[in-house]
Amino acid sequence: MDFLGFQLRNNLFVAPMAGVTDRPFRQLCKKLGAGLAVSEMVTSNSLLYGSAKTRRRADHEGEVDPISVQIAGADPAMMAQAAKYNADNGAQIIDINMGCPAKKICNVMAGSALMQNEPLVAKILEAVVAAVPDTPVTLKFRTGWNRDNRNAPRIARIAEDSGIRAIAIHGRTRADQYQGCAEYDTIALVKSQVKIPVIANGDINSPQKARYVLDYTGADGVMIGRAAQGRPWLFREIEHFLASGEELPPPRVAEIHDILRGHLADLYAFYGELTGVRIARKHISWYTKGLVGAAHFRHAMNQLQSVHEQLAATDEFFLGHAAANERLRYEEPLLEMRAA
Template identity: 70%
Template structure:
């Protein structure tokens, strides 16, 4: 896919998610099939540029191009400065956050709260575009503030007039949060009149759903967020299905184990010992979700204080799971008259 002057592997994008789409996660998703990954949002408050969190979020060492950085804030001048700051540090695309529904973001009139102030939206977009004239600027929004004020088409028009190069839209309002189901009619309506690429986002969690959203909205690309947590191979599964109409087999337990271990080592290296252990816990929980014995394992794992104990717990869990599957497979092919097959399969 050609996108803003870059040749991408496909039209599947990793959505920016605070606390999730750090450099290790972005790199992993790109290796497993994503065409583009947008960073977790970086503050526009210059007073925080020197904080450890902001420095980490601005760290793109070794990352595959294009590097897309999302910025958040409510001041046109501060957003402009943040765009320049990140471009100077390697950003090749600047993405503006007007879609985050979190209360702590909306309470400072940033994120999706901006959708209620269209004149301010225009001021911010123009300020950022003018601040980095050689760098494409994109925008992420929701369909509106609530169901009675879906103004996404107005925002699209403002974005196009301001020089925004692409628009990603989550099919919910700010008031919806993440509840209910995403609606794609507003995205479809935007695509029908847009002169810039439209990226559909919201509840894309399977190859079938990805095709449905593309067929429904005619969007230029898809953006996938929560469904990829603990499932980075989702991108290759969707890519394969869109290209062939057939399914890739699900990853084997041994591959899930290997991918998780690689991800953990990247997290430990990126965050350091103390922070790395804490960040790793949520990823381990996502990777093991739905696997046999995972609930009890997660409870024990969340109490472990060191990298070594955490790593060993993961290895022990997956080794036990592999033994269980081998035993189950043997039981199915050579059932013992003394074994209860239903107990083994439970």
């Protein structure tokens, strides 16, 4: 896919997720089939540029191009400064967050709360685009700030007029948070009204759903977030299905064990042992969710404090499932959830 002057392997995007899409996760998703991965958001507050958390979020060493960094804030001048700072430090695409529904972000009128103030949206977009004239700027937002105010089409036109090069739309309003089902009619409407690329996001959890959303909305690509947590091979499954119309068989448990082992090694190296063990817990939980005996395993694993203990417990759990070289098998509730 030709995207903003970059050649991507496909039109599958990893959604920016705070606390999830760190460098190890982005690299893994790209390795397993994603065309582009957007970083977790970086604050526009320049006072935080020197913090360890911000430095880690801006660390792209060894990552496959293009490097897309998401910034968040509500002040046009600070957002422009943040865009320039990140572009000067290796960002090849700047993404603006107007989709996050979290209270701590919306309470300072950033994220999806900005959709209530269209004049401010225009000022922010124009300021950021002007600050990084040689770097493409993209925008992620929602269908509106509540169901009575689905103003995504107006925001999209503002974005296009402001010089934004591509947009990603989550099929829920800010008020919806992550509840209910994503709707794609608004995304299809936006696609019919703008000339810049449109990426569809929300509830894309299978190859068949990706095909459906692309066909229904006419979108140029799909963005996948929560469905890839603990399931990064979803990107290769979708890539294969879109190219061939055929489903890949589920991965064998032994392969999932290998993928998780590699992911854990990257987390420990990236964060250090103490923080790495804590960050790894949620990923281990996602990788094992739905597997027989996983609830008991997760409870015991969350008490462990060292890399050695965490790896030993993980190996014991997965080796038990992989003894027969079996393919991934989920308990029925998870099968129902993922088929929804």
